[in-house]
Amino acid sequence: MPAPKPEVLDFLLHRRSRPAKTLGLPVPSPDQLQPILTAALRTPDHGKLEPWRLIVLARGAMGRLVRLAETRADALGLDDERRAKGRSQFEASHLAVVVVASPKPSDKVPAIEQTLSAGAACLGLLNAAEAAGWGANWLTGWPAHDRAFLREGLGLEDHEFVAGIVHIGTETIAPPDRPRPDVASLVKWVSE
Numbered sequence: 147m148p149a150p151k152p153e154v155l156d157f158l159l160h161r162r163s164r165p166a167k168t169l170g171l172p173v174p175s176p177d178q179l180q181p182i183l184t185a186a187l188r189t190p191d192h193g194k195l196e197p198w199r200l201i202v203l204a205r206g207a208m209g210r211l212v213r214l215a216e217t218r219a220d221a222l223g224l225d226d227e228r229r230a231k232g233r234s235q236f237e238a239s240h241l242a243v244v245v246v247a248s249p250k251p252s253d254k255v256p257a258i259e260q261t262l263s264a265g266a267a268c269l270g271l272l273n274a275a276e277a278a279g280w281g282a283n284w285l286t287g288w289p290a291h292d293r294a295f296l297r298e299g300l301g302l303e304d305h306e307f308v309a310g311i312v313h314i315g316t317e318t319i320a321p322p323d324r325p326r327p328d329v330a331s332l333v334k335w336v337s338e
């Protein structure tokens with residue numbers, strides 16, 4: 147049995163996101179981000195298909211994405227609230243990592259399992275960022291589901307999609323934790 151790592155278990159018992167709009171400067175440097183990305187991609191992956199890839203959005207990319215979100219909101223006829231939501235995550239962000247689900251053709255590994263692996267990479271990214279002392283938040287929003295935004299803004303191919311846009315930065319305030327699940331009501335033990 148591997149040696150217990152109580153500090154790691156304690157971390158997992160208390161890990162939490164920080165709202166993207168409360169994340170400020172500084173953000174991780176490329177060198178600081180590298181182990182976080184490496185940890186994120188050390189994710190369970192049935193068949194070693196690597197059905198994901200990452201796009202790091204630096205501050206310089208955000209203005210272009212804000213403008214594209216505006217253009218797409220016009221094209222889609224979105225109301226002011228939806229328009230502002232689509233824009234705001236890029237407006238407020240200094241650094242984000244897009245986890246792109248990039249499914250691979252496989253007779254053995256169903257598409258859903260490849261999607262789950264991409265989701266696991268998102269959680270790995272969140273946890274690694276927090277473990278490294280940063281705040282992070284996993285968002286999507288309508289632009290993450292808009293094919294034109296994905297193609298023009300992020301260069302995704304048509305078979306690819308966004309599993310998550312994980313914003314990373316420095317915590318400025320610590321809002322109260324959200325209520326957590328009642329574990330007993332969600333776990334069933336089966337013994338025979």
Ligand SMILES: Cc1cc2nc3c(=O)[nH]c(=O)nc-3n(C[C@H](O)[C@H](O)[C@H](O)COP(=O)(O)O)c2cc1C
Binds near residue numbers: 272283309310
């Ligand atoms: C796939 C996915 C997409 C999400 N997209 C959004 C979003 O667009 N906007 C939002 O406010 N929260 C979104 N959330 C929820 C946030 O990540 C939220 O902060 C998170 O559930 C808090 O969880 P934690 O504190 O356990 O990390 C999303 C969560 C998941 C799993």
